[in-house]
Amino acid sequence: MSGIDALPPLRQVIADHDLSAKKALGQNFLLDLNLTAKIARQAGDLSGADVLEIGPGPGGLTRGLLAEGARRVLAVEKDARCLPALAEIAKAYPGRLEVVNADALKLDPLAHLSPPVRVVANLPYNVGTELLVRWLTPAEWPPFWQSLTLMFQREVAERIVAVPGSKAYGRLAILAQWRADARIVMSLPPEAFTPPPKVSSAVVHLTALPAPRYPADAKVLERVVAQAFNQRRKMLRAALKGLAPDIEDRLRAVGIDPTRRAETVTLEEFCALARDIGG
Template structure:
């Protein structure tokens, strides 16, 4: 489906939508690129797509042009609402926009699928809240989650942390939280020049699909705590970094079969999950 709306640069001029740093805004104006990102999410014809921070609607238009059954967007910046209303009109009201803070949204109530549609999150996330939103979606207590997939734009450095493997400098808390019950990859690299205004760093789109956890007996909160303490002092050996846990760190490591001289970046995701299971058993 072709897009018959005015070019995004004209939309920005018409509605005076200069990007604001306070909203973490960097707009994507290349509709070929936004359609490419939309295709990473898969077949959208049976999907309700949740988009955070659509701005003037570049990615929104890409999602609708690629056949999304419905797009539900949350935008904090009231200046963008008239431009998004134009998009909704051009695409037969398949776009619904709500003004508000995505960190406070109850997504399942907002999206309310009615016909068995898949729920997908596809967003060029505002830089200032992107990681917080990802953690919100990854740390749901009940799993499998309400969404079928996440297709999200981050600063390249953050994207590399999400997909990082043990032994790398990028490997850390985000890596473990993403990988213990999901499959994730970097799908598209996006240069800074693709944005208006161009940020100082390159970006990347990650695609994440939830799957069964490595150990269904592990509680999310136990894993979060163990990982947080381990990487809180990542250069220290685990026998020291885990001392702040309310258990004996040496006994915990021994029962989990992990060397006390290991450091956080040495442990695989599976080993962190095992450590969290032992911790949870010790605390119960």
């Protein structure tokens, strides 16, 4: 019996079901159920929410979410080897856990969820950033989720919360901070996982804003930011010359010196430039 429910400890679950982590699936299992419960608590009060979890593996975080009172959990797991272990959790928490054997990049979870929805996941390293970008760039805003509480490699977490002038500041920081409040709420060393990854990890909590922080067309902003950071060592007048023939004039019109580099430009300034270009 584990510390948070009547189910066996995770090491026993992994041994019983022969669940060695697969590198090809970006798997690193968190076995400390006190830690998984702590991560679940970072998402706030879950009692009135459906929770989307991607890559539950043997179910450590799943159990944390259910033990912390999540109304319902939709666990999307690509690795069919994990399904019997997750079925045992579903049996222990009747009516509160739905497991879908699918690729999270190909599944529309909305058919399985009722608002309000929170996303909480120890994301597989190989799809984590792509999923985050998708959740931050839906066709309509506000999105289907209220908050995202996500585990990333520490380097990715720092890119999400980075400020102008820092090495980590780039496209991911702009995308995240334009439409959400983002902060790092936990750090985890490699030895917290099985097998231990080569890097430290961190949990980022993002809360969706009701509207973007500054007005801008999403597609234009994404194009401006992508081009600016694709050549981040160049001055903006060179990096952005493909966007408009009069880019120097446009930069000056919104108060940006054309000799600056992308990493010095604030979110508000990028939005102003996107409005000028899109207008």
